Amino acid sequence: DAGVTQSPTHLIKTRGQHVTLRCSPISGHKSVSWYQQVLGQGPQFIFQYYEKEERGRGNFPDRFSARQFPNYSSELNVNALLLGDSALYLCASSKGLTSTVYNEQFFGPGTRLTVL
């Protein structure tokens, strides 16, 4: 069975540009969450989407946005890139909305974004 997939694997952008990262959840999973992991730190929660609606948002500026499509895949968009946006961006999928014993989150390998 395919796990969570993310594209691209690596990306280099310059300050001020815009970036779109993509995530395909595990088949049958309806919830997608996005995390940012800066080097040396643990992942930080950005968004959770469930049934195409935003259900949770972390402490990130409005430059960060996301959406979920009818097939439950998701995109994370970041506008006006800053050097500090350089990080590993992780996508996680789960079957439902809450994190219960039957609803664990499965993470993808991430997209490594470098902003120059």
Add this chain to the structure above:
Amino acid sequence: DAKTTQPPSMDCAEGRAANLPCNHSTISGNEYVYWYRQIHSQGPQYIIHGLKNNETNEMASLIITEDRKSSTLILPHATLRDTAVYYCIVRTNAGGTSYGKLTFGQGTILTVHP
């Protein structure tokens, strides 16, 4: 979600048990203890979780103290492939505003050496 404290790093010899501690003194009654690990350049991987009873699965064992203020993740026979960052997370399984959010700290870097 309650805050956790973990040692920044630990070493373990291959084949020996690795015991990773976690303090969560402010845990509340409906909060579970979760463990994830992150092998270099990969996404975090779920290991185990528990509420108050000790738990065991094919990957590890979780020992939670009676007062639930601390726990220990045990890898019974560590291998080189267990070298990773291990995160202890305390969270409720209820819905509400926390939804699926996992709050990661800096974790413990476990190095398994030959």
